[in-house]
Amino acid sequence: MADDAAAEVFVPERTSIPSGDDSVWADVSPLLESACKDLRDGELIHGDNFNLFAAMSALEIMDPKMDSGIVCKYYSIDEAIENGAAPVPISINKTVDVQCTIDIMDHLLACEATWHKGHSLAQTVFSCIYLLRPDRTSSHALLHSYCRVIRATCKAVISVVSDARTHEEDDLFTMAYGLPLDGDGDEKCLSLLNAVEETISRQLRACKAPSSRRRVLEDMEPLQTNLDLEEGYCKALLCRLRFRKHFYHVLTSMRRPQGRGLELARKHIATCISELDCIYRSSDFLRSSACGTSEDGIENRTTASGCQPIGFDASLNCRLSAPTPPRAIKILSWKKAIEYFVKLLHDLDIICSYSLDPSLEGVLQFVVQFQKSQPDLVARAHLQLLLVQDGKLYGRDSMFTVITRAAVLPEVAKNHDVQKNEYFVQLGQLVINMLKILCTNAAWQRRKLGKMLQDWRVIYVQLEIAFRKEFGEVSSIPEDENFCVKIFQHILLWVEEQTYWIASRFLILGFELELYSPSEYCMVYWYIYVVLIKLSEKTHLKMAAKNDTGKRKGKKKRDSPKDVAREYRIPPAVLFLQCQICLAEGLTMMLAALRNEHMILQSRNPFNTEQERFIQHFELLQKACIPDHVSFHSFRESTTYARLSTLVMYNYFKDAQRIAKEAKSSFSNDPDKLAELRKIEQVAEHNSIALNVISRVGALDPTLKASFEFSHHPYFATAVVKRS
Amino acid sequence: MVMELEAEKSLIQAESSDGPNSNSSDLVARVRKLLFRRMLVGIRDGRFFLGTFHCMDKQGNIILQDAVEYRSTRRSSTSPMEQRCLGLILIPSSCRSSCHVGCAIEEQLSLLKL
Numbered sequence: 119m120a121d122d123a124a125a126e127v128f129v130p131e132r133t134s135i136p137s138g139d140d141s142v143w144a145d146v147s148p149l150l151e152s153a154c155k156d157l158r159d160g161e162l163i164h165g166d167n168f169n170l171f172a173a174m175s176a177l178e179i180m181d182p183k184m185d186s187g188i189v190c191k192y193y194s195i196d197e198a199i200e201n202g203a204a205p206v207p208i209s210i211n212k213t214v215d216v217q218c219t220i221d222i223m224d225h226l227l228a229c230e231a232t233w234h235k236g237h238s239l240a241q242t243v244f245s246c247i248y249l250l251r252p253d254r255t256s257s258h259a260l261l262h263s264y265c266r267v268i269r270a271t272c273k274a275v276i277s278v279v280s281d282a283r284t285h286e287e288d289d290l291f292t293m294a295y296g297l298p299l300d301g302d303g304d305e306k307c308l309s310l311l312n313a314v315e316e317t318i319s320r321q322l323r324a325c326k327a328p329s330s331r332r333r334v335l336e337d338m339e340p341l342q343t344n345l346d347l348e349e350g351y352c353k354a355l356l357c358r359l360r361f362r363k364h365f366y367h368v369l370t371s372m373r374r375p376q377g378r379g380l381e382l383a384r385k386h387i388a389t390c391i392s393e394l395d396c397i398y399r400s401s402d403f404l405r406s407s408a409c410g411t412s413e414d415g416i417e418n419r420t421t422a423s424g425c426q427p428i429g430f431d432a433s434l435n436c437r438l439s440a441p442t443p444p445r446a447i448k449i450l451s452w453k454k455a456i457e458y459f460v461k462l463l464h465d466l467d468i469i470c471s472y473s474l475d476p477s478l479e480g481v482l483q484f485v486v487q488f489q490k491s492q493p494d495l496v497a498r499a500h501l502q503l504l505l506v507q508d509g510k511l512y513g514r515d516s517m518f519t520v521i522t523r524a525a526v527l528p529e530v531a532k533n534h535d536v537q538k539n540e541y542f543v544q545l546g547q548l549v550i551n552m553l554k555i556l557c558t559n560a561a562w563q564r565r566k567l568g569k570m571l572q573d574w575r576v577i578y579v580q581l582e583i584a585f586r587k588e589f590g591e592v593s594s595i596p597e598d599e600n601f602c603v604k605i606f607q608h609i610l611l612w613v614e615e616q617t618y619w620i621a622s623r624f625l626i627l628g629f630e631l632e633l634y635s636p637s638e639y640c641m642v643y644w645y646i647y648v649v650l651i652k653l654s655e656k657t658h659l660k661m662a663a664k665n666d667t668g669k670r671k672g673k674k675k676r677d678s679p680k681d682v683a684r685e686y687r688i689p690p691a692v693l694f695l696q697c698q699i700c701l702a703e704g705l706t707m708m709l710a711a712l713r714n715e716h717m718i719l720q721s722r723n724p725f726n727t728e729q730e731r732f733i734q735h736f737e738l739l740q741k742a743c744i745p746d747h748v749s750f751h752s753f754r755e756s757t758t759y760a761r762l763s764t765l766v767m768y769n770y771f772k773d774a775q776r777i778a779k780e781a782k783s784s785f786s787n788d789p790d791k792l793a794e795l796r797k798i799e800q801v802a803e804h805n806s807i808a809l810n811v812i813s814r815v816g817a818l819d820p821t822l823k824a825s826f827e828f829s830h831h832p833y834f835a836t837a838v839v840k841r842s
Numbered sequence: 843m844v845m846e847l848e849a850e851k852s853l854i855q856a857e858s859s860d861g862p863n864s865n866s867s868d869l870v871a872r873v874r875k876l877l878f879r880r881m882l883v884g885i886r887d888g889r890f891f892l893g894t895f896h897c898m899d900k901q902g903n904i905i906l907q908d909a910v911e912y913r914s915t916r917r918s919s920t921s922p923m924e925q926r927c928l929g930l931i932l933i934p935s936s937c938r939s940s941c942h943v944g945c946a947i948e949e950q951l952s953l954l955k956l
Contacts, residue, residue: 135882135890135912135923143882143942144950146873150902150941153873157900163870164897165877173897176905176932179885187889187911187926194915194924 204247204429212342225427228420231455244297245432266307274369282499284558322352350403357396364389376513380470465497478524485556502557517546525612526664564627568738574617575742615656629833640709647702654695661689690784697777704770710757762813771806800830808837884940889913902935
């Protein structure tokens with residue numbers, strides 16, 4: 119009986135699934151079925167380690183949103199290949215073969231742009247079956263060399279983005295999950311590409327030559343069989359190959375240490391942009407010579423010809439993009455992909471033209487300005503790697519050197535032993551972190567900057583304690599110790615300045631990210647005002663200390679009235695801050711006055727009080743005491759008595775205009791600062807006028823209301839007066 | 843043939859029992875004993891999932907822990923299998939086509955009995 123029973127035991131068809139040593143598979147379906155009948159509704163059979171909440175995260179099999187392994191058309195890549203999904207050559211007809219190859223190249227460009235924008239490699243670039251089996255294409259020189267350079271390019275981009283290590287916020291796009299990125303011999307991709315390019319160039323020359331010469335070049339086989347189309351196809355291929363070659367050069371040049379390859383990279387970038395232009399213009403020819411394309415949906419096509427490319431299947435690979443669920447993604451259109459690359463190249467060009475300013479102030483200004491054009495991840499990663507290499511600025515200046523320079527200490531300070539002090543080492547690390555964070559996207563950046571404030575405050579306190587311990591009270595200190603004192607003092611002051619700068623960035627980014635509702639602008643501008651006041655105070659002190667040092671080092675001269683006047687001139691950097699302070703103060707008071715006199719368009723927030731919102735927005739700043747002794751109550755005190763009538767008499771906007779005008783003369787060779795000052799002037803002027811109008815007419819006309827828009831400046835609002 | 847007779851016998855037993863509790867807890871208890879054991883579940887599209895039996899509900903939906911997916915690389919039945927790890931998965935009873943538990947040869951008889 120036992121034998122009979124054993125014979126009846128079902129084993130899975132595929133006996134290759136092992137059940138373990140000395141064990142067999144026993145069919146339990148009948149048992150389970152009967153047990154189910156005996157369960158009560160809602161009853162589960164589970165063990166002690168079961169957690170319902172955790173169980174909810176289980177992947178549901180056969181749900182297309184969660185199960186990436188659902189068998190669709192082909193079971194595997196090899197099966198797809200066996201069924202002719204990616205033929206090599208693509209067609210025996212050489213013209214068709216060339217057309218299809220160009221389509222593959224175009225679609226790969228679109229896939230690459232889609233990948234850069236934040237999708238998985240498996241669903242984009244590696245949805246190409248030709249790329250998945252690198253060896254298959256070796257008989258087709260054109261396709262083979264192109265695939266090689268694509269793989270090498272992807273690897274280079276992954277390397278940059280991984281090294282920057284700030285891509286977590288931009289959809290993990292570096293995971294390769296076993297995709298064949300390391301093709302054997304991909305480093306030689308350029309020599310292969312050059313060989314192919316050379317061949318096609320000769321084919322182009324041959325077809326353009328007059329018929330008499332053509333006989334001489336007869337041994338040159340044409341690219342494809344239709345002689346009328348030969349020139350068009352040769353040109354279309356050449357610009358595509360050249361773009362790839364130069365783009366790869368851009369990436370390798372920019373990775374050279376200490377920015378040595380930037381100038382060369384610029385040349386390659388220029389070539390890339392011109393080749394992209396050729397690629398774009400080739401679409402007319404390719405569309406006209408393509409077969410069977412309708413005009414519908416041409417805008418969304420991923421190829422220049424409008425045809426569907428051969429050899430792509432995203433579903434074959436979706437198992438390789440696990441563990442993330444396989445969201446269906448839309449590949450960018452070919453036109454949008456070109457636009458993406460043009461922008462990327464322009465952003466990279468800006469990085470390459472950067473003068474590698476040794477001053478930290480210059481670096482910060484450059485990064486802030488660069489971020490205004492909203493560069494994508496790849497460009498930002500390149501910037502970060504240029505700025506911070508081997509823990510040094512541009513891979514050449516140590517952080518201590520950078521700090522002493524920023525703290526306007528003399529050059530010799532950079533070699534001082536005090537840099538070995540653990541707090542100075544930590545400070546150096548904070549600067550590195552800050553530089554890296556400033557290269558990330560706005561949302562991530564703001565969050566990290568806010569968290570950083572505490573660290574900067576703490577290091578200040580630690581340095582101060584170390585200073586006091588070392589030197590006690592500053593009195594009757596011998597000459598060489600004096601220098602160490604000066605280093606500490608300057609750096610302490612600089613740390614404060616830098617902390618307030620970070621705080622101001624944190625607040626300003628809130629406008630860019632639209633985190634403040636109009637009813638909160640008043641408190642935000644007030645906080646910006648108090649932070650900027652502190653910032654300008656520290657900056658001014660720092661510059662005064664610089665002048666002090668300069669005076670001591672210089673020869674004793676008789677102070678002429680001119681010298682005295684020059685000495686008392688407010689430094690341009692401080693002027694720049696001061697006009698912003700006036701603007702912030704003006705806006706705070708105007709908003710407060712309008713609210714106090716019920717003239718502002720705003721809805722009451724039913725959820726929380728103004729104090730609660732104040733605490734929510736400024737929690738990180740308050741925790742770090744930036745600035746000290748500032749609270750919701752100080753805000754209320756400053757704004758409760760604001761009235762339009764008093765504002766007109768003391769017009770902050772007029773002050774802002776005046777200071778901005780004065781500052782402009784000092785920044786004549788800084789176009790970015792000039793542009794900024796012009797915007798500040800415009801905001802000040804418009805707000806001044808609005809203030810006058812509303813204060814004069816507002817009392818008489820209750821329908822007059824003010825709203826605030828960012829029409830002249832990204833974060834200083836302009837008042838718009840309207841009849842409601 | 844033997845199995846079917848055995849099955850019939852125990853079904854009859856179940857139906858004629860005094861109270862629902864004594865037999866039901868027996869079946870449910872036996873399934874409970876299968877918890878944490880290696881279970882191989884076959885799916886209608888031809889894939890198999892091997893994991894530790896973690897949970898089952900009244901509808902027959904099964905949760906496996908540390909599951910590995912096995913699938914063939916060709917449509918034909920004779921072909922090598924690919925595998926990959928999935929972690930915690932839920933297999934709805936509607937797509938389940940088979941269900942086996944790894945056991946010692948002596949044990950399999952008791953498992954087959956209802």
